[in-house]
Amino acid sequence: MKAGIVRFPGSNCDEDAYHAIADHLGQEAVYLWHKDHDLQNVDLVILPGGFSYGDYLRAGAIARFSPIMREVIAFAKRGGPVLGICNGFQIACEAGLLPGALLRNASLRFVSAPAHLRVESIATRYTSQYHLNQVISIPVAHGDGRYTADADTLARLEGEGQVVFRYVNGDGEATAAANPNGSLRNIAGIVSAEGNVLGMMPHPERALDTTLGSTDGVPLFASILESMLAEVKA
């Protein structure tokens, strides 16, 4: 598998994403500069976390117009897998690859803390290696993570099983206190209707080593590889 990690001015989780692919999965990883027009035949695009363009206007609102995004959007429309983490989720929403938007945290504060998530769907290429309803610990670090969408979109996401991760407490309950940013329905991550684009505010690439406090991000990257291998065999 060859993964492309997009670097925007202000990306700061690009090297962590590279580390996840190259060192944990042992797969090829390349950086894709935001001004490039060529995806270099990658099998997976990662839109990493950070503060692209300093989050000016709105997080992700400028990055969405970077030249590489035209290629990323075309890749996604062809069914190519795109993983948007944190700022990458914001960019994916701004680019129309995922429905809804990420607003300023309800607290108006940047939040950096471990968060419990419940895995709401294992029928995705990103979560097949988890158990359904598994409660995992993945860190969040954002100022603009409050997921919002209109009522029809929310109903569709819930009805079609597109809500993939929800903020919960340690007992797996989606309470208001467990919600770090005020996201509607405690939504932490969603997948596109076609299943190829996943956006999530928490950082699975920061939960791959025991020294960092959690290895609960490992199954996410393992799921991606597993789905690629299954496609090669098919």
Ligand SMILES: NC(=O)CC[C@H](N)C(=O)O
């Ligand atoms: N770590 C991240 O990607 C978070 C940055 C993001 N732009 C924010 O909401 O603050």
